Amino acid sequence: MPALTNQPVDGARLWETLMRFAQIGGTEKGGVKRITLTDEDRRGRDLFRVLCEQAGCTVRVDSMGNMFARRAGRDPARLPVLMGSHLDSQPTGGKFDGALGVIAGLEVLRTLADLDIVTEAPIELVNWTDEEGCRFGRAMMGSAVWSGIQPEDKVKALTDGDGVSVAEGLAAIGYVGAQPCAAFPADAMFELHIEQGPILEAEGKPIGIVTGAQAQIWFEAEVTGQDSHAGTTPAIARHDALLATARIIEVVDAIMREDGDTNIADPGRGTVGRLAVFPNSPNVIPGRTKFNVEFRNPSDARIAAIATDFPQRAAACAAANGCTLTLTPVFRVPAQPFDADCVALVEQAAARLGYPARKMVSGAGHDAVYVATKIPTAMIFTPCKDGLSHNEAESVEQFEAEAGCQVLFEAVLARANRVL
Amino acid sequence: MPALTNQPVDGARLWETLMRFAQIGGTEKGGVKRITLTDEDRRGRDLFRVLCEQAGCTVRVDSMGNMFARRAGRDPARLPVLMGSHLDSQPTGGKFDGALGVIAGLEVLRTLADLDIVTEAPIELVNWTDEEGCRFGRAMMGSAVWSGIQPEDKVKALTDGDGVSVAEGLAAIGYVGAQPCAAFPADAMFELHIEQGPILEAEGKPIGIVTGAQAQIWFEAEVTGQDSHAGTTPAIARHDALLATARIIEVVDAIMREDGDTNIADPGRGTVGRLAVFPNSPNVIPGRTKFNVEFRNPSDARIAAIATDFPQRAAACAAANGCTLTLTPVFRVPAQPFDADCVALVEQAAARLGYPARKMVSGAGHDAVYVATKIPTAMIFTPCKDGLSHNEAESVEQFEAEAGCQVLFEAVLARANRVL
Numbered sequence A, B: 001m002p003a004l005t006n007q008p009v010d011g012a013r014l015w016e017t018l019m020r021f022a023q024i025g026g027t028e029k030g031g032v033k034r035i036t037l038t039d040e041d042r043r044g045r046d047l048f049r050v051l052c053e054q055a056g057c058t059v060r061v062d063s064m065g066n067m068f069a070r071r072a073g074r075d076p077a078r079l080p081v082l083m084g085s086h087l088d089s090q091p092t093g094g095k096f097d098g099a100l101g102v103i104a105g106l107e108v109l110r111t112l113a114d115l116d117i118v119t120e121a122p123i124e125l126v127n128w129t130d131e132e133g134c135r136f137g138r139a140m141m142g143s144a145v146w147s148g149i150q151p152e153d154k155v156k157a158l159t160d161g162d163g164v165s166v167a168e169g170l171a172a173i174g175y176v177g178a179q180p181c182a183a184f185p186a187d188a189m190f191e192l193h194i195e196q197g198p199i200l201e202a203e204g205k206p207i208g209i210v211t212g213a214q215a216q217i218w219f220e221a222e223v224t225g226q227d228s229h230a231g232t233t234p235a236i237a238r239h240d241a242l243l244a245t246a247r248i249i250e251v252v253d254a255i256m257r258e259d260g261d262t263n264i265a266d267p268g269r270g271t272v273g274r275l276a277v278f279p280n281s282p283n284v285i286p287g288r289t290k291f292n293v294e295f296r297n298p299s300d301a302r303i304a305a306i307a308t309d310f311p312q313r314a315a316a317c318a319a320a321n322g323c324t325l326t327l328t329p330v331f332r333v334p335a336q337p338f339d340a341d342c343v344a345l346v347e348q349a350a351a352r353l354g355y356p357a358r359k360m361v362s363g364a365g366h367d368a369v370y371v372a373t374k375i376p377t378a379m380i381f382t383p384c385k386d387g388l389s390h391n392e393a394e395s396v397e398q399f400e401a402e403a404g405c406q407v408l409f410e411a412v413l414a415r416a417n418r419v420l
Helices: A011-022 A039-054 A099-114 A141-146 A152-157 A166-172 A199-203 A241-257 A300-320 A340-353 A367-371 A398-416 B011-022 B039-054 B099-114 B141-146 B152-157 B166-173 B199-203 B241-257 B300-320 B340-353 B367-371 B398-416
Strands: A058-061 A067-071 A081-086 A123-128 A188-194 A207-213 A215-224 A269-278 A288-297 A324-333 A357-362 A377-382 B058-061 B067-071 B081-086 B123-128 B188-194 B207-213 B215-224 B269-278 B288-297 B324-333 B357-362 B377-382
Touching: A011 A039, A011 A099, A011 A398, A039 A058, A039 A067, A039 A099, A039 A123, A067 A099, A081 A099, A081 A367, A081 A398, A099 A123, A099 A188, A099 A398, A123 A141, A141 A152, A141 A367, A152 A166, A188 A340, A188 A367, A188 A398, A199 A207, A199 A357, A207 A340, A207 A398, A215 A241, A215 A300, A241 A269, A241 A288, A241 A300, A241 B241, A241 B269, A269 B241, A269 B269, A288 A300, A300 A324, A340 A357, A340 A377, A340 A398, A357 A377, A367 A377, A377 A398, B011 B039, B011 B099, B011 B398, B039 B058, B039 B067, B039 B099, B039 B123, B039 B166, B067 B099, B081 B099, B081 B367, B081 B398, B099 B123, B099 B188, B099 B398, B123 B141, B141 B152, B141 B367, B152 B166, B188 B340, B188 B367, B188 B398, B199 B207, B199 B357, B207 B340, B207 B398, B215 B241, B215 B300, B241 B269, B241 B288, B241 B300, B288 B300, B300 B324, B340 B357, B340 B377, B340 B398, B357 B377, B367 B377, B377 B398
Parallel strands: A081 A123, A081 A188, A188 A377, A207 A357, B081 B123, B081 B188, B188 B377, B207 B357
Antiparallel strands: A058 A067, A067 A123, A207 A377, A215 A288, A215 A324, A269 A288, B058 B067, B067 B123, B207 B377, B215 B288, B215 B324, B269 B288
């Protein structure tokens, strides 16, 4: 669909700024490599600060490097309305994952300045530190500490592959702020993000009204059999850990499909993404495997059912192949619903702007999911080509970015001006 | 079963010598690390040479480092009868894989000397270079060049992980012999080896009469799907390369079981031993896998059928999961039958000695399998505990080693004294 006319935000300026940030860590294949707490991250942060100040904001940095660009409201007693996302990327990331939410927020601030609008409540645009988790192994790091989900001292002691700690990384780029990192009183937070999935594109809808995030359960699994000679060991004498693992992979898939496998909107997710085989020699029957299993579902009850069903079925697969299974739950989060009032503001904005929209649950983790544990929060999704993200080929059309930004503008403005 | 009495070979001396060699590269866990062309290999070779000379033999070395210890016969015109195996081991190998065949051959030579037996034909005990293939990636290296299966110049140019070539390795340990490495006229070859499988132990038989080696076909496989976000991608939109691979692993297993899966003697073998997953991240649906598939069967016709059946069924697994499969045949050998007369000598020896025995096909590769392409050849198997080999826990009982050595003695003596 074409961009609507007579709407406040400037789509061309938004796009130009997106492309300007995409040059910071830009890759030959058109992607972005702006890993957290590197010099590219610093350059992105520096530009963010300058552009926010040019739009009339005051920028603060907290002790985790989270950046808050504040635009004053009319009523100094009112709590700020937050919006934002993250400027860090995956090693072979795209131009939009995270950056869209931050730069669209900047466009909201610029539009407010252009139109000389003074909102009742202050507005703060946030750049959360290290959403991707690809360097120090802890995703949504800045928002996790802000929300009290992760302790700051432990997070700051995490190290990357070269032994550099988060604390050292923050100091190295000069982004250890004076403000303690903790949830301060705020009225709401809105995050615009690419969907990172195929649903909006498949349905031709430019706006996703995100009602919350899925429940998740993650396991680490180890199957132990007996490695033996591929040429001399007959079927009846095998304890093939990889064969048992293949059957467990099928069980993970089958459990996902119990929630449907014919519709793009089916809610189940079940994935084995990482697998190691031992001894991993072409002519040795594998005696051991290690792998990761994760399930996601909007329903806490369904995840609870899977938490008992899957281990039983997986253990049966191992036993049927003369192997044993060790299954360790390593991560479990309940479904995180977003705030009904904030979600309603997003829905109303899309309707008023005439954008086809659908309610949906986020399959991915986002800063907003952590922030939602502390303050009223909602998210807006825009489509991305082929549902692709964490990939240099990640792609969004200008009119899609603009539509998301228009909805963000409307929702934030409505929240900041609401009658208390 | 206990060792039989009144038999020629000295079981205690055999065992003592096995344990003496096991100290060269002996590991804390009771295994052996005597990798080809290392200083441990050199020490094993030096001891082999000394003990053979003490038994009255003349030792020659060929240009591949293969060692031949010759005991003269009565008739200098007769071709020698060979026996032997290999003294090199896997990095975490056992005391018997290879060493048993060489040291039992030494015991045969010692016994002939003790009893002042002069055979009609000369007898030569061989220590083949690098049977294991774990350092330079080419198994049965010495016997392959001897048999003309591998060209010597190419094999000598192979390098290990540190860039050291076979030629350099041979020179470094001083085992580049004057004799060209090529099949010289010989009457026969007998190799005693541990079974490396569970059949003899399961049936309580101390002797395997090996009638030949299996046919084999090996593939390299690559499945390509689309990596995508585990949380946002619904079942219908997935192109999960690991799920497709799991189904192919099941097909490999099913094809093996078509030749039976209820009996220890079932002939089918089908194995996926090595698998790599990309990008191999816990929360990314794998977009690509690479793995190795091998099938073995005593029947060339069965392997031919698998060569057409398996690619079709595997491709269907990939297609059913929205993926594509590339399957490259990388290795194929026909079944290698052993010489009927030599096999009969092994069978007759076991019968005369009163050892329960069974005919069987070797599932593993051996020097004898290559040598059999040039001269009449047979093998004798002894049981090993739990069918385990390529493992520091590899274990053989003294009476089992002795029984194998008795049969080797009888078969070699019969061949060397046969009426031409």
